[in-house]
Structures are given as structure tokens and as C-alpha cells.
Amino acid sequence: MDSIEAVPVTSPGTGTETDVAAERARTVGAGLSHHFNAAGSALPSHGVMAAVVDHLRLEERYGGYEAAAVARERTEDVYAAAAELIGVGAHEIALFDSASTGLRVLLDALRPGRGARVIASSTTYVSHALHLMTMARERGLDLVVAPVDHRRRVDLDALDALLADERPSILTVSHIPTSSGLVEPAEGIGEIARRHRATYILDATQSVGHLNVDVGAIGCDALVTTGRKFLRGPRGTGFAYVSESLFERMTPTAPDVRGARWVSASGWELSQDARRFESWESAVAARLGLGAALREAIARSPERTERWLRGRAGLLRSALADIPGVTIADPEGAVSAIVTFVVDGVECRAVVEALAARNVRVVSVPATHGQWDLGARALPSVVRASVHVYNDEADLGALVDAVRAVAAGRGGEAHG
CATH class of the missing domain: 3.90.1150.10 (Aspartate Aminotransferase, domain 1)
Known part of the structure; x- marks a missing residue:
């Protein structure tokens, strides 16, 4: 060359x-x-690695829970930074160990039953596709792979026609696939989803930190991404956006002490934010590294x-x-x-x-x-x-x- x-x-x-x-x-x-x-x-950058290693040193000296207490303010900023990057509220952010975990938890919390329709883009990643196919086989879901146009993207006209029967549907789309440089028309899909009242989940694993992802413009109900890819964060990190109007209608299949409060012998209350989907145990050091990566992405x-x-x-x-x-x-x-x-x-x-x-x-x-x-x-x-x-x-x-x-x-x- x-x-x-x-x-x-x-x-x-x-x-x-x-x-x-x-x-x-x-x-x-x-x-x-x-x-x-x-x-x-x-x-990763020096700053990301320093955030991880510095916290591990705190854990080494004081213990994991004590170090987490010291870092509580910085941990809270991870939610704020994620929200700022994609244009949502911090209460609509949940942290996960991966995008695959986030997608699985959110889809399970929607509780689609027998006969429910799930429409997935042809660009769906293997881990999510396997989950969808398992749900279809075991719960009797109607799993449909969205039609594609001549550029292999979701065919917007065909999608509009598919949803025109107004049948309740979950629409899950991979913004950018693992297998090519294609970019799905996320905003056009959002417009169609809103028109037909479909629940729209965007897998932004390859797009956050890569594209200028604006949830308001896209119009998705939920978005899931990872930390390790274009965000340049540590492995074992990720986050999800779940709109307030959606998470209020969702109940996690396995509530955890992080997102729920046990209030009586047979009763519990869910957190009033997206943290209802989280688990208590997490790698705090890795999450602080994610926070550093998010702040760097915003600064770039x-x-x-x-x-x-x-x-x-x-x-x-x-x-x-x-x-x-x-x-x-x-x-x-x-x-x-x-x-x-x-x-x-x-x-x-x-x-x-x-x-x-x-x-x-x-x-x-x-x-x-x-x-x-x-x-x-x-x-x-x-x-x-x-x-x-x-x-x-x-x-x-x-x-x-x-x-x-x-x-x-x-x-x-x-x-x-």
C-alpha cells in the first residue's frame, strides 16, 4: 500500500x-x-486500567465491601455517564456483566408466552439468537426473522406490513452485527415500532462508543450494550437502558436483593428504577473501569x-x-x-x-x-x-x- x-x-x-x-x-x-x-x-486506555487497578488495591487493603463503600459516589457516576452518553435518565440504566446477560434478563422479564410474536433482525448475534430459539421451542413463541432489503438490512416496508396486523410483538434488532459492517436503520425501525406499538429492543453492542447513539432519535424501548468493545472498557461489563414506561411493566424472573426488598413472609417490592434487573454481586473494579471508559467516550x-x-x-x-x-x-x-x-x-x-x-x-x-x-x-x-x-x-x-x-x-x- x-x-x-x-x-x-x-x-x-x-x-x-x-x-x-x-x-x-x-x-x-x-x-x-x-x-x-x-x-x-x-x-483500554491508561485511565480505564488505573480505575480498575486502583480499586483492586483498595479491596486488597480494606476488603471488597469496604472498598465498595469508599467508591460509592464513583460507582453512581457510572449510571450517570451511561445515561449522558446515550441521552436518557440515570434511573433508566441497569448494569450487567455483558450484553448477552442484559438481553436475556430483559427478554425474560417481558415474559412472552405461548403464541407471542418475537421479530428478530437477521443480524442477531449467536448468543441472543440461541436464547430466542430456545424460548420459541420451549414456550411456543412465534419467532420471525425480519425480512431484509437488497442491502441485507431490515426491510422497512416489509416490517411495516408485518406489524400492520397490530398483533402485540417484541422487536429485537442488532444495530451493527458481529459479521459485517452493516448498520441497521435503527431510527426507521423505531418509527415503525412506535406506530404499531411493538416493544423495540436494540442490541447496541457494536454501536455504543462507535456511532453517535441517541435513544431519543432511535425511539427504542430498551437498549443493551457491552463495555469491552468500542467503549474500550473492561471485559465483564455492560449496561442497559430500559425506558421508565417499559420497566414499570416488567418483572424480573429472578428478583435479587439488589433490585428488590423482601417486606413480608410472602411479599417483596421491586426497585422503582431499572436496577430492579441487577444482581447484588458484581466486579466493582470493572464497573469503575467502565465508568472511566464512558467518561472518555463522552470527552472524545x-x-x-x-x-x-x-x-x-x-x-x-x-x-x-x-x-x-x-x-x-x-x-x-x-x-x-x-x-x-x-x-x-x-x-x-x-x-x-x-x-x-x-x-x-x-x-x-x-x-x-x-x-x-x-x-x-x-x-x-x-x-x-x-x-x-x-x-x-x-x-x-x-x-x-x-x-x-x-x-x-x-x-x-x-x-x-
Whole structure:
């Protein structure tokens, strides 16, 4: 690759650009490899790691509960920061150990019974799809995979027609899938869901910290995301937004002392906020790391981050498409920071291994992680590269050069 020139990306009203050098300076891992796995688990910053380690030191000295008491104010700020980032109230935020846990807890709390209709996007992640299919099999739910348009996105007209019978429905959509750079039309889906009074749950695992996610504009009733991906938080963290109007109608299937109060021999009261879905035990240090990551994401500006990441990925997608023997696997019009591709005659796992030999970190995504998407497109797997704010021109160049070498049959030649 000759060069990938910097794209000046400014935040409206600020006149400032994403400072990649500054992001790299506070990211140890950025100097150790060409890391393109933000969609799996992004590199954390010094600030995030310090928040985690400092609290663990407190636990070491004083004990877990005592350290939690000292950190209570900072723990409360995690709710405030999550709410600020996506434009909701802090009382509508619940913390979880993962997005998959959050989706499972919320869907169970909706208690869909036999004959209830659940409509899922074709981009649904494997863990959520397995839960949905299990519920359909064991509870007799009517599980429908939403029709897609020519770009593999939810077909808005077909969805509108599907919901026109006004049958009560739960609509669950993956904003950005694990298997491609596609972005679902979340706002258009929200408009249709509101019109037909469908309960709309957005899996924002790959979009919060990546796109400028505004719950008010999207119109979802609930949103679930993880901490470890584009938010750059620790593994084992995540959060959910549940609108007040929705959580008041939901009862967790396993109330916990964190979200309920035992008031009589056979009675209990649920918390009057979204914390009714939480469990008492949690990794406080990891949650404080999530809080630090959320504050950093806010400081970076979601609008500026989105524009920067889309610009970088666009350059990468174009450069990879120019390599003979490489095919971009993203559906038409994909514009997110996730770029998927295949190399003719080379298994995706072998591509990943060859790039790793050149210190370039990407992953392969098998069809078993997205049968309604990759399986439907007859793709056994794809290579996935995901860009973040710490990836500079040298990173992009190294990735493209490594893929070119693999495509030319020189994949095993690592740089000295």
C-alpha cells in the first residue's frame, strides 16, 4: 500500500479533530501491535486500567465491601455517564456483566408466552439468537426473522406490513452485527415500532462508543450494550437502558436483593428504577473501569468519533478492495468501522494467523456466529477488521500490506 492519508474529521461546533497521537499515547497496546479488533475487545486506555487497578488495591487493603463503600459516589457516576452518553435518565440504566446477560434478563422479564410474536433482525448475534430459539421451542413463541432489503438490512416496508396486523410483538434488532459492517436503520425501525406499538429492543453492542447513539432519535424501548468493545472498557461489563414506561411493566424472573426488598413472609417490592434487573454481586473494579471508559467516550465526542471511524474504515475498505484476490464481504453500502473480507483460496482462520505473524490483529467470524446473516449468504466465515481511534496510518498500512502478501501467497513472511 502506498499510503493512507489522514482524513480531517471535525466535530460540529468544535473545530477539533480526533487526536490519534494522543489516543495512542494513553493506550499501551497501540504501540505493541497493529490492533484491529475493537469489535471484539478494544484496547483500554491508561485511565480505564488505573480505575480498575486502583480499586483492586483498595479491596486488597480494606476488603471488597469496604472498598465498595469508599467508591460509592464513583460507582453512581457510572449510571450517570451511561445515561449522558446515550441521552436518557440515570434511573433508566441497569448494569450487567455483558450484553448477552442484559438481553436475556430483559427478554425474560417481558415474559412472552405461548403464541407471542418475537421479530428478530437477521443480524442477531449467536448468543441472543440461541436464547430466542430456545424460548420459541420451549414456550411456543412465534419467532420471525425480519425480512431484509437488497442491502441485507431490515426491510422497512416489509416490517411495516408485518406489524400492520397490530398483533402485540417484541422487536429485537442488532444495530451493527458481529459479521459485517452493516448498520441497521435503527431510527426507521423505531418509527415503525412506535406506530404499531411493538416493544423495540436494540442490541447496541457494536454501536455504543462507535456511532453517535441517541435513544431519543432511535425511539427504542430498551437498549443493551457491552463495555469491552468500542467503549474500550473492561471485559465483564455492560449496561442497559430500559425506558421508565417499559420497566414499570416488567418483572424480573429472578428478583435479587439488589433490585428488590423482601417486606413480608410472602411479599417483596421491586426497585422503582431499572436496577430492579441487577444482581447484588458484581466486579466493582470493572464497573469503575467502565465508568472511566464512558467518561472518555463522552470527552472524545460521539459525533466526532463516529465521523472519524467511518472515514478511516472507508479508506481501509477501499484499499482492501483494490487488492487482487480480496473480496469485501460487507453488504452494499456498509459504512461502519467494521470491515469484513475474504481472500480467494485461503481459509479465514489462516488469514488471521498469517496476519498475526506480521503483528496485525484481526479475527475470523464463522457462520456459526450468525447463521441468519452469514449462513444465509453462504459464507462459511469472514475476516473482520475493526478500526478505533488509536489506529494510525501506519496501522492501516500494515494491515493492507499484510493482506496483500497473503493474497499473493506470501502470507507466512513476517516482517523483521
